Amino acid sequence: MIATLLVASCGDDFVDVEAPFENSDAFFNSQQDYEDALIGAYDLLQTTYINVMLGEIASDNTLAGGENANDVLGIQEIDDMRHTPINQQLVDIWGWMYSGVNRANFILEFQDKTDFPGKENILAQARFLRAYYYFELVKWFGDVPLVVDKRILFGEQFGLERTAKAEVYAQIEADLIYAVDNMPYVQPIVGQATKGSAQALLGKVYLYQDKFDLAAPVLENLIQNGPYDLVTDYSTLFENDNENNVESVFEVQYTDEEGAGFGCLQCSEGNIAVGFNGIRNYNGPVFESGFSFNVPTQEVVDEFEDGDNRLDTAILDIEAWAADTGATFATGFEHTGYFNRKYIARQGDANTGDANLTNPNNYRAIRFADVLLMAAEALNRGNIDDTRAQGYVNRVRERAFGNADNNITLTATNLTTAIYNERRVELVGEGHHFFDLVRTGRAANEIDGFQSGKHEIFPIPQLEIDLAGGIWEQNPGY
């Protein structure tokens, strides 16, 4: 008798399986591939909500707030200048900004692989974004590892030395100069960086290094040649129906089209800061609830001169508002009675869950008003031309007061002080003040608990030092 058994046997290639997604090393075969990867590089801009929030909270503009004294400890600690190398928000900033760097570098690693018309524009945007992320990193942490035109792959994270800040700045400048030269003033897609964005950021980067003679021309070139202007009515500037307006030189885009959760804040397409800044348990017209973080101090409210129309747009006096409208709210920790009205939740969006994480309010990262004030500062502090500087400041002030009666005629250091004050009230709530104070050497005088020589930059998260091989020295004082 013969028995026949069918036995399936396989070669070892049975366990070679097709991956569900494309291999990243085999990508960049078409223009579409480059464009798709560019979206990935833009994506991380949305995580800068925390940079913006902390840029206010760390300064004397706002307090941490929240529900209680332990609500998001990392934010509370930075507000009180008692932050340590163990801080989840600093871990977030570090990781998210390097994620952005990596995604931009992914494109630039393969920049020569496939040619097509218009590639320079895409590469320029990638370099703009890399500059944007690296600029955040040097602002926050000082010297940081600089890796250019290649992703940092697993195994390569060890032994990367911190690069001197000046060298990182040099790369940022080079990237932005390329971006200025290779992008148009108007991109076909709203939301993409433009030549103006790159000029403004380049000017800002020069200003942060006190390179006034380089900052002034690039900013003035932008003022003269760019398609930007001030929005006439300041009170409309931050409303959701006035996004990407004529004043937006660069704007981080958000939407409420997609849900989000606390498990992956970086995955949200919404502006998380807006929910965090919102009024606690609010019930009433116009606005919506939030977590009552980032609450303005009386001091910054008092900074506004009489007749300055910007106050009512920048600051919400919740007690007065509630008295007027019958709205109700709960008081959170460090309740000052004020909210950051530019970036708190408003009614009218889809409230896609979690509604606090999906607010669609775009962040006006670089406004033309900021450009005017930066140009004024460069002209004044670089001893180039105080008259032109006054002119730029007065453009901003005329809008603020609705007349020319409040124009300034100050010069020299008096003008410098006036420009500083103008920046503070014009840009309050927009995340610039802490870094303005630091770069102009005023932080120790203005911020409680600020120690010179320490708090100008933040500690590199201890976890990140350990995970990168433990070879970096911590920033001084931490």
Add this chain to the structure above:
Amino acid sequence: MNLKIFTIFFAFFASVVYAQNIDVRGTVVEASTGGPLPGVNVILKNTTKGTSTDFDGNFTLSDVPLNSTLVFSYVGFKTQEVTIIDANPITVNLVEDAESLNEIVVIGYGTQKKKEVTGAVSVISSSTIEELKPTRVEQALQGQVAGVNITSTSGAPGAGLTINIRGVSTNGDNRPLILVDGNVIEDLSVLNPNDIESVNVLKDATAGIYGVRAANGVILIKTKTGRKNMPLTVEINAFGGFQQTTRKLPTLNATEYALLANEAFAAAGDPLPFTNVADLGQGTDWQDEIFQNAAQYSTAVSIRGGSENQTFAYGSSIFSQDGIVGGNSANFTRFNQSLNYSLDFLDNFKFNAGVIWNYTNRNRLNEGGIGSVLFNALNIAPTIEGVRGALAEGLGNEVINPLDQIADTYDRGQVNRISGVVGLSYNFLNDFTAQVNYQFNYSDDKAKIFRPSRNYGSGKVFNVNRGREEIVETANIFRDYTFDAFLKYEKLYDDTHNVKVLLGTSIFKSEGFYRGFRGFGIPSNSIQDASIENATESESLFVGLPNNPFFDSRLLSYFGRFQYDYKGKYLLSAVIRRDGSSNFGPENKFGWFPSVSTGWVASDEDFLADNNFIDFLKVRASYGILGNDRIPTFAFVSTLGGEATYVYNNTRAFGVATGIIANPGIKWEKQKTFDVGIDARFLNNRFDLTLDYYKRRTEDLLITSPVSGLLGPNAPGALPPVVNAGIIENSGLEIALGYSNDPTNEFKVSARFNMTTLNNEVIEVAEDVDFVPGGAFSIGQDFPSRMEAGLPIGYFRGFKTAGIYQTQSEIDNSATINDNVRPGDLIFVDINNDGVIDDDDRTNIGNPIPDMTFGLNLNLEYKNFDFIAYAFASVGNDIVRNYERNERLTNRTINYLDRWTGPGTSNTFPRVTTGANSNILFSDFYVEDGSFVRLQNVQLGYSLSDDFLEDSTISKMRFYVSVQNLFTLTEYQGYDPTTSSGAPIGGGIDNGFYPNPRTFLLGMNLKF
């Protein structure tokens, strides 16, 4: 699939002609009762020739040579040999084998007599499962098997259970391999426990025959089949009853709550929230509002039988369980149909097949954490009226009215699943058997979630705007198959040298396909209309990805086993297996996994033969290297599975980005496992003892470890890489002791006790990493758990406290965490004595892993009554209390009544204040001893006597009452010390886990 088919031919000459042959007739009876025994195997010794007895115990075997020997064997009876001297009919009395040493133990691609087993194998029989009436099979293992620890992630109907065999060996996947009739079935909720014949747990290196994925142990489940020549037997098992919560946490009543809130606000200088406390009274007890008695029932019918060459078993069952929270909104229902069939085409050519179809429906409520129904019930204010529609204003953004939450929840998961096995076995040349088995699973998992528009109060995160009603529908398909082919050789040489050889190959392929849509806008706001089709807008859940996600995961294995024993006294078994897994890169796909085990049946030696004390003694040892490949697929290559979404022209634009950070070098996790044990029986087999010492060393742990942010692991849709790093050791002692006796025919007693000690230590984390953090405590706090060298995996790390600051001068004279510390706050210990309290002072404050676990079963039978009691215990595990929201106006437990209110009032419970303070920081104040003893089951049964049933077709009728989870002795203050997330790092943190219910059941067993 690149599958090559080849054919093996076996030539076989079967017929041998004997001279002087006769036909043997006879009857086999049970020695104790004299009743006929159907289905007994009758084999002509050293041949494959044989038959089995019919319904009346009769058999006929033709052509048997004179003076040859017939072997009579039957499960549960001692095997008997009879020499044929003439043609007269014979009567064979088979004696019951109380010792059950001949009990068949499934060891992987074969079986072995328990006596000859060289590994650490535990068996749970169908009778234990029948007694325990688990709603899921895992519950039958809890406390029953030394070394097996079961924790529930939730007591909700249909919730999963976590099985750990001999400790937590990796911070990756610790699940054991589970095979049902050889078929990989990971989700045991699909099985009807009633269908199970036995559960075998392989705990040591002898599991190495399953090489890959055997590192966490193997659980082999055998379903019931018919027997040959078995009369048609119908069994009906039915039970029903109700469940209730075992505990309600004592929370403050409205007056106490308001007074405490006032005190807290006053302490921070805030205006008092309650100006009129006098009229508040008791207020609402929200736990009373949401806990309810809930129904549970099960009906199972099985029909089994067999003929000369066929057997079959059919089972059908329905099980339904409501939730003690939410009732039908948390219902779990399961329908099962199963069929087993076997056919012997020839005496040496056999076929078997089995199929299980089931359908489950699970209604889910939000459970276990912030936003869960229980969490809301604990934290909502007692001053709020306990009715639907009452808004939980002022309690923070997450706490909402749990009654509304239950009413609004629509979250249903439905699984349609079919599993099958087909096998062919062919015996040739007397000593060889070739076998092929094919097993498959196909499951269709559908889920539907609807969130109606609703306002739960201002700013609540669960609010849904009108027009934004949300509907989510998913339909995922999973399918896998296993194909095994193996050849066995078995021969006894000279009646002394018994040799068994197994050679085989196995392939496994598992695939999953995910589909899902999310829609918004159901104008009627009604579940009746809620569907993706009716939504005003909808899109795929995987929008932005190049395709719907899927996985394809495969294994290819070759294995061999050599077993030798000398007169059943000296035992040796060696296994080698080569496994390939698609989860590893080209360099590391394949791994070799050897194991060896030996045994010595000392009681067979002459020097123990005349001893009156020891009836049986076996010493055994095993050592082996086992593998683990349970990691995400394609972690070794950088693929574009990340999320790349930005907003272009005011709407989303989708691009590409890398997903998981690739580590091309990942390879098999290897576990070196050693076991030495004894099995013994003594005092006339009344006692049996199994002792094991084990040590498992897991190397090259496959872990998803945090990596440097430079690599971009925190980008949207990215994941940190899987790396091989770290070493974990688990060691311990297992003792299982049994006693059984039937002093009179009317009275029987048996008891089983088991104990396991567990010592878990992380030897090393990774080269450049000191620790791996995990878990979550409160909101926005640092990780409370860690994996760190020298400590148990997932130990709790926080501040040690030393009582309460009574006076300001105490504060002035000590290091404090910040300037907000006031009298009445917790004293954090300055562990490193550096004068400041900071992160460096956080230390080991608890261990979620028990030091010891125990189980105890007691069985009594007296006349027609039977009684069982079953308890288990855990000692030395800690639990973190994390079910309090700690908003300023959320409710609290009555422990707060004993708070500090002034110097000398308390040295254990801190003051209340709404001001800034650090008492909420993770410290040993939140860590409690989770030790417990639970009486899991008490049951009293009565069987109608045979006299009564004599004239009916009913052969057995038994009624019983049973209480499950009757009481738990524990100091733990939360709902249930047996619940845990099961996470290696971050387990043991109680976010308000749904307690396992107490269940009262009335049941009936009927047999025709």
